[in-house]
Amino acid sequence: MTTALRPPEAGTGGLPVKEPPTRKGREWLADWNPEDDTWDQRLAWRTLTITTYNLTLAFITWFLVSAIAPRLNNIGFGLSTSELYWLTAMPGLAGGLLRLIWMFLPPVLGTRKLVSISTLLLVLPLAGWGWAVQDATTPYVVLLALAFLCGIGGGVFSGFMPSTSYFFPKRKQGVALGIQAGVGNFGVSVVQFLVPWVIGFALLGTASIGPEKVVKPARGLGESIWLHNAGLVFIPWVVAGAVLAWFYLKSVPVQANLRQQLDIFREKHTWIMTALYMMTFGAFSGFAAQFGLLIKNLYGTFPDAPDPxxxxxxxxxxxxxxxxxxxxxxxxxxxxxxxxxxGVGMTASTVFTVFWLTPSSLGEFKFFVAGMLGVFFFAGIGNASTFKQMPMIFERRQAGGVIGWTAAIAAFGPFLFGIGLASISATAFYLGWAVFFAACVGLAWHFYARKGAERPS
Structure with a gap:
């Protein structure tokens, strides 16, 4: 089979780019060029809507452990502080490793199969945790394995985001990817907000499962909680998302084998953007996974301590x-x-927060929360800006690969933050990341933001 040549794209060294062979099947579009003014916007936005819905469910699954872990000892598990940090770190380790796989899948599977199958896999950890928390004698190794499976929710990001980027022109990718990743990130808040509520009563469909008895009382808890609801409540929504993806998504005929996709690692800007996205999303995901435990461990000993x-x-x-x-x-x-x-905002907010990591009274809690919200706010800005940069710095196929790779490395954030906080003092940990943030500001300014920068983006 022969392939046609089309004009060169930015980042290809001026060489013509081979058109991929025709992909067979009704799911594959015959041709797709979003830079053409006649591009099908309805299909693009439909794809964005469905994949964003499923990405939100993926993030809910990825951060499920961060919402469950603070309650495990209340129902008799008896885990140490270090074991809890490791438990909440495990989805980050899995998410990073699995993103290294998912980043190569968009050109291989196509959007339809990738999103449908990936979403359906989320049922495994959701059902697993619904089962495990019903018995406080469940071995710790089983809990670690289930936490690792939650990393599927983090891994799919490196497939969903590049796949969606194929559908939009470069001028709209800041908005499109910002919406998908931003709304997807809301899944972290959804699971941490809903879990304290849904564990308080029996749900329709799970009412036959008895509650878990509270053996270590805590503020706001009764004699029993339905902690198994934390995972089970999301399963119907996951199944619905997989069905929507299977019947309504199409696939763009972007094709590349493994060897072709590896060319991004010969480009220094891949590594620079990896550092920048570790600064933004690495910190966002890391702090999000540990925020509840930080509140509990730093401020939990005071009378009337806040519920993490x-x-x-x-x-x-x-x-x-x-x-x-x-x-x-x-x-x-x-x-x-x-x-x-x-980067400037994250550095300043992190240094500010350092002053409230060794509190002498509960009155300091509001300053700790203010500093942390500053870190999250500026990380959110950086998450949007870095994803705008990558399609501008690299040609389309490479941009998809770089988005997947940088997302994979940044997904190790929860793991790095978990083992870091379990190994050294919170003060040393925060100061170390503040130094890293400041170094990333220098990289962003020198290579991309200053007048005469190498790759203005």
Missing amino acids: LKWAFLGPLVGSAARVAWGPLCDRFGGAIWTVVS
Whole structure:
């Protein structure tokens, strides 16, 4: 089979690009060029809507453990502080590893199969946790394995985002990817907000399952809770998302084998953008996974201590909202300058928060929360701006690969933050990340934001 040549794209060194062979099956579009003014906007926005819905469910699954872990000891599990940190870190390790697989799948499977199958896999950890928490003698290794399976929800991001980017022209990718990633990130807040509510009563469909007895009372808890609801309540929504994707999505004929996709690693800007996205999403996901445990461990010994599950959702909510809101601003002003703003804000907010990590009274809690919300807010801005930069720096196929790769590495955030907080003091941990944030500001300014930058974006 022969392939046609089309004009060169930015980032290809001026060489013509081979058109991929025709893909067979009704799901595959015969041709797709979003840079053409006649592109099918309805199909693009339908794809964005369905994949964003499913990505939200994926993030709910990925951060399920962060909402369950603070309650495990209340129902008799008896886990140490270190074990709890490791448990909430495991989905981050899995998410990062699995993103290294999912990043290669969009050109191989196509959007329809990729989104449908990936979404259906979320049932495994959701059902698994619904079963495991019913018995406080469930071995810790089983809990770790279920936490690892939750990483599927993090892994799919590196498939969904590049796949969606194929459907939109570069001028609209800031908005499109900002909406998808930002609304998807809301899944973190959804699970941390809903879980404290749904564990308080029997749900229709799970009423036959008895509640878990509370053996270690805590503020706001009765004698029993339905902690198994935390996973089971989302299963019907996941099944619906998989069905929607299977029947309503199409696939763009972008095709590349593994060897062709590896060419992104010969480009230094892949590595620079990896560092920048680790600054933004790595910190967002890391702090989101640990925020509840940080509140419990730093402020939980005071009388009338705050309920961590009633505060943990605020950080991801602020960061996700910022990511959505800044998509249009990044399209208008460019992503690079906002990445610089993000890094400066994250550095300052992190240093501010350091002063409230060794509290002497509960009155300091409001300053700790304010500092953390600042970190989340500026991380959200950076999450939007970096995803605007990548399609501008790289040609379309490479941009998809770079988005997948950088997302994979940044997904290790929950794991790195979990083992870091379990290994060193919170103060040293925060200061170390503040230094990293400041270094990333220098990279963003020098290569992308300053006048005469190598790749203005």
